[in-house]
Amino acid sequence: MNLIAGVMCVFTVALVTVLYVGQGSSVLARQQAKDDLGSILEMVARQQDQLTKEDPEALSHHLALQIPAQVDPKEISITQEGDLKRFQIKIPDISTSYFYDYPMAGNCEGIVDLTYDESEYGGRMELTCDGIYVMKKTVRKNRLYLDLYEPGKCFDAMFVVDAGHGGNDSGAMSGGVYEKDMNQAIVRKIKDTFDAKKAPEEKKDVSYVADQFSVYEQEGIGTIGVYYTRLTDRSVRLQDRAALANRLPADLFLSVHINSTATGRTSTINGTAVMYQVSDKSKRSKEFSQLVLNKLLKNLGSNSKGLIAGDEIYIVRTAKMPVALAEIGFITNEDERKKMLSDDYQQKCADAICQSMEEYLQKIRKK
């Protein structure tokens, strides 16, 4: 960390403290580091001395907070918000004066905004970062240390799983059922399945903040991080779905959809299809898609609608890694729709997809 970044950061934190005190208990401070430096710098210098004396380790972390004596560290909740760039930290049973009495410190690298407010629960901080990070937390002697890591530095391999549509975009619809809801139900089961796998051995008292992604150990590979474009019913732009996979960058990208007849009318047409990227000269997208299709057909006992060239689909065309877009079945077929609504069938889908991803990763890593 360079000195300026460190100073800016302590300054940011100090400023937050000052602002919210100034505005009373209902509010909230919202300020970025680039604002007015003048008088604040003196305060920073004062606080930096004081903080460094109390906790020399603080500035080597992104953020360091003192935990009030009455708060059990396990009760501090940290969640990563949907777009993965924001974290919410809730500390029970504290008032606005807490952040005034115990200023935070840290180098704040990658943190572009920090806000604070209060609810009946206690205090709540929101961190906004300049990209997607994995947060690790450490609790040591009544102090909470938060550190941000680039995903690629935490994981030996990464997957992105995409639940098609969401929010305003329902996708296909038939019999009062929306495609977006089925996609989401299946993806949540995929997450549960990955979450149930062997978690990495946490180094001593360091733990991941991982409610928006899965992390597990795969033999022969190491630690795998699995990211999801959405886990709730929200709108996500196609560009953002592809960008998540491309920027991480993920090793494999899989999207879950439900098919429909072109007219949307009820029909006897049924079966499972997988779209792949024809323009992928390595043929890995096709290979991966074939594996996904085989496993789905085996687990579901559905009819094969085969592999389909998918380059007209934005996320298939723009993915820079092997991509497969699974059309699980037809929402416009009554029998298939009923099956796809059942937990059991959805779990079979999830199992087929998780296995395909694991197996194909092994395969490409061995080459």
Ligand SMILES: [Zn+2]
């Ligand atoms: Zn769809």
